[in-house]
Every structure is written in structure tokens, then in C-alpha cells.
Amino acid sequence: MAAEIAEQPSAWRNLLAARAACVEIGELIASRAPRFVQFVARGTSDHAALYAKYLVEIGLQIPAGMVSPSAVTVYGARPDLRDVLLIAVSQSGGSPDLVKSVEVGRAQGALTLAITNNESSALSDAAELHVDVMAGAEQSVAATKSYTSELLALYLVIAAWQGVDTSAVDALPDLGDEVLGSDGALAAAAQKYRYAQRLLTTGRGYSYPTAREAALKLMETSYLTAQAFSGADLLHGPLATVDPQVPVLAVVPGGRGGDAMAPVIARLVERGADIFGVGAASAVAELTGGVAIPDAPEELSPLLEIIPFQLMALHLSLARGENPDSPRGLRKVTETL
Template identity: 55%
Template sequence: MSQQQAARSTTAGATDATAATPPGAGMAADIADQPEAFARLAETQSGAIADIAAEIARERPRFVMFTARGTSDHAALYAAYLTEIRLGIPAGLASPSAITVYGARPDLSEALVVGVSQSGGSPDIAEVLRVASESGARTLAVTNNPESPLAKQAGLNIDVSAGHEKAVAATKTYTAELLALFMLIEGIRAGDGKLAGDEAAAVAALPELARTVLADETPVQLAARYRFAERLVTTGRGYAYPTARETALKLMETSYLSALSFSGADLLHGPLAMADPDIPVLAIVGDGPGGNAMRDVIGRLGERRADVVSIGASDVEGAPIRIPVPAVDERLAPMLDILPLQRLALALALNRGENPDAPRGLRKVTETL
């Protein structure tokens, strides 16, 4: 066989292989693997996370700064809420460009700087950790790749053990990051790195709860309803706000839908004016303080006759449609609330004739400076 014939044969084989894989099969497999990913993380990494948490607890940082991009930025936002609420330590999200583009060298002594990245391959996140270490900060990487540049740059490293992700859009790596950060921060709070009995039991229950959530077909039904939507709004407060942001990102990158995300409080400060029956609103409304704060927001949206879908364990007045999720501690709810919304993004993309496994113009590892 000539080189030209071999090239044609190889190309044809690759094309046949691609054609044999249905659109969205990779993302569907990643979503379905999340119950096992929860179990795998708890089983294989709980000891290592507890050791890191205990070490950090002994040092007691005065400030915690998280640095991340994309989906991991939403996991970092969740961790910032958890840090301030549970540890009483000020926390924030870094602007990597302040360091990488403008050359800033902030004083991060006595701080814990945490880089969160599925791939650990973006140079700007690693550079933030390098600069932070030089200024005297303790650095920690939370990644799905313990051999990545970010993990090697950090003084400490947590492997979220999500396994290989088939689709470009992150799903199981996101929820694994959430769980790893929960275990870390609650371990720091405990002092010895170990979860309290009720928290350990809640983590052990996550896989079965996740299977229950993933078995519900409401997201698929909603995808048909919103197939021709041009815009969509997501909203939540507290621990649910990162879920709202992650949902908007998933819809944008898989369905190319213009999705805007607001905290419930910010929604009332102006964006509420755009609400009308033609713009669907996905509202994450749990049973804790954040969910209670959202109920007035839902009422205001109802006054605008907005098309509101709530995601939560109980019905909410003003939201005629609900995506059901189990009632769990508000700290753990983001790990379950996002699951049906990932399925909605997948189903909506397929309904619109797109392939969510390979969004146009995107790659699995995005390198920025």
C-alpha cells in the first residue's frame, strides 16, 4: 500500500470511528460516571485530603485566595463561600491577569493560595501559585492530574480522582472538585482533618443520591420545551450561586445559547427588568438560608410572568415547574443540583442539532496567561 493510500485508509478509519460515536455519547458517559466518581474520591483520597487539611489547620492562614478559570472558577467560588461561612477566614478569587499581564506582586504572606484546575495545564494559574509561594504563601493545587504543571508548582496537591473525561465540557471533574474542596475545608474546621460523623455519612450517601437524581427525566422533557429559546437566565444565592454560573456556562458551550447568570440579589438590582414570559429562568432554590433568600426573588419574577423552573427538593410559589433533587445539607446540595442541569445542557444541545462532546472552537485544555 502506498503512503497516499495508507493516509486515505487512516483518514477513512478515523472518520468511520467518529461517525460510529453518537453525538453527546462522551458527555452522557461522563455525567453517568459521577456517582462512581464520588465514591472513588472518598475511598481513595480521603486520607490524603485529611492529612493536608490537618497541616493547614495547624498553620491557620489569615486569608484564603482561590485562583481558577472556567468551570473550576465556579468550584473555587463555592469553596470561597464555604471558607468564609465554615472557617470564618476571609476568602476571595484572584484575578490572574493582575499577576500575569500587569506584573503585580501582592503580599500573600500568611495566606493559603489554592489553584483549582481540572487539567492543571493553564500557565496563568501555575504562575499565580509561583508568585504566591515567593511571597510566603502556602500553596495548594486541586486537580484531576497530579502530574500537571500546576500540581508540580504547588506545595500541596489534592487529586480529585475523577478519571478521564471524554467530552470537552467538564462535568464529573467539576463535581469531584466540589467534593474534594468540601472535604478539605470541613477537615480544616475539624482541626485534625477528619470529617465529623454526620458529614462523613453524608459523603457516603452521595453516590446513591446522585443515581436517584440522574434517573429523573424532567431535564430531558424541559430540553424539548426550550429547544428554540434564544436567551436564558440562571440564578441562585449562597452555595447555589456557583451552580447557577456553572449551568449558564454549560448551556453556552454546548448549545451556543445566550445564558446569563446572576445571584438572586443582583437579579433584583436591575436585570429583573428583562424578565418576561419568553425568557426561561432556572432558579436553584434549596431549603437552607440561601434557598429561603431566593423565595422573594421567585415572587418578583412571578410578577413579571417569567417562565421560572426551580431546582430543589420542594415546590416554590411562582415556579410552576420543578426539577426534583433530594433535600440535603446546603453545603452538599451543589454536588447534586448541578446533575440534572448538566443533563439539560446535554439534551438541549442534542435537540438543537449540536454535538456537545466537541463544542466549536473549544479544546479540553485551555492555556491562558
């Protein structure tokens, strides 16, 4: 897991060097002018899909939604998907329910795109279009480099569809290397939280998927209860569960999403919460602790802001005497139907 976290900037460089494939697919999608986008994914890839949902709804102003695979695989639904783009996101491309969802979607008229880290997978074969995120083999059960490579691939495809300038992505690998330098601070933070049994993660906008992915990484490597809430949802009841003994991991980047977290942070402070933040230096400085990340466009910040949480999950697992590479009872591919 440590090696794969560290490989992320190199993986991004590989994908950027081959970005022409993403651009070509994005332009093809634009020519087809879909009226709606559906995403189907599981686990970590579901969080990448949620990030892409924000890209579509904000950048393209096209409605987008998340598929419930069981509607197709268990209940036999066959919705009319003409003029719909169905995007399946999967590290392995081997989950039967995702494959079935794409097969049915294609038969029902959808333009189908698979985003995987396996160009010869069943999912990539089932879809009309395919993008290989080129992250390289991932041995740890906890997905790290495949997640951020999925984010980057989705960004490149959707940006090409939108027809916007993507030059800002060229700085990402170097910025990622800079974020990896916070490893020592994250190791220290893990020692502080090693006895925690429950914590919350929160963020808004493009950073809400980061909060969800951070919670998943902590649960699957350290076996603690981690609940993820959007900042807005946190104020609608779950705030009552917060006290000084329940750490809160907050994503507070620059931009509108980070600004929208300000009233959330204020309410958490009122409750005496221990808040560890990842994001803009000015926001992190006001919290109990945290790690500042370099400035980047808000829609690209999720690639950087997840790295400190990956490192925290790694160090927290080790501090608790666990093996982050092989979490108990988990496998790399979950075969649901």
C-alpha cells in the first residue's frame, strides 16, 4: 500500500502521456450528444463515479445519476436508455453486476463506456468504449493509485467532451509529489487517533467523494467505524453525535466547496470537536490539526486531497498492529450480482 500510494504521480504522468485516447473518446461522446449520464460502480470506484457526476452536472449542466445495479441484476429492470451515456468504473473490470449492467444498458440503447485498470477485462469487452487508466498492477487490497487514476481519466474524458482547456492537469504529478512529503505529519496524526473506535469524515462539492473514500480506506484497513457525510447532511442530524471523543476528518480545499464548509466547521467547533483537516492552508490553520495541500483548480483538488487520507489509513493500520496490504476477510475483487 505504501509503494502504491507513492506511485500515484508516476501513474498520472503515464496517463497524461497517453491522454489522446481520453480526448478522442470525449469528442466522440460530444458528437453523440447524450441527454443524460448514468454511472455504475462499486466501492472505491463508486466514489470516482460520484466525482465524475459533479463534473458532468457542473461543467456540462447535464443531469447525471448513479445506477443501482440490483435493479437490473436482481429485479430484471430493462429501462429505456436511448440517448443516455452509461459509464462503468471499475479497477478490475471483473465485477459481474457491473458487466451485466453494461450489457443490458448497451442492449437498451445506451452509449457505454468502461473506465478500468484492466484493458482485457470482461467489463471493457462489454462496453462500446473503453479507457485504460494505466495505473499498473495494484497488489494491495485497498485501492489507492487506481482510484486517483480513475479520477484523472474521468476528468480528461469529460473535459474533452466539454471542450475546455486542460493544461492545469500537467502540474498535477509534481503537486502530488509535494503532497507525498506530508507523510511524517500523517504518521504522527495516526498515533494520535490509534485508539479511536469511531470517526466522521465530511466535505462538500467535488470533495464529498474524497470524504467518502477516506472513510472507506480507514474502515477497510483499520477496522474502525468511519461515517462519511456531506457537510450539508452533517448539519441535518448527525451533528448531534459529535463530541470531543469523536474525531472529524474534514476536507476544506480552496474554492466554493471549501467555502461552503465554513459554517459546518463553525458548528463542529461549537461542539468541541477534534477536527483534522486536509485542504487550503488558511482553512487548515484554524483546525485542531491537518495537512495543507498545494493550490489547484477545485475540480482537480480531489486527486491531491485524498493522498493524506490514504497515508493516514496506512499509518493508522500499522499503529493498530494490522496489515494494510491484506485486510481481514477482504479480497481485491468483490463478485456481487
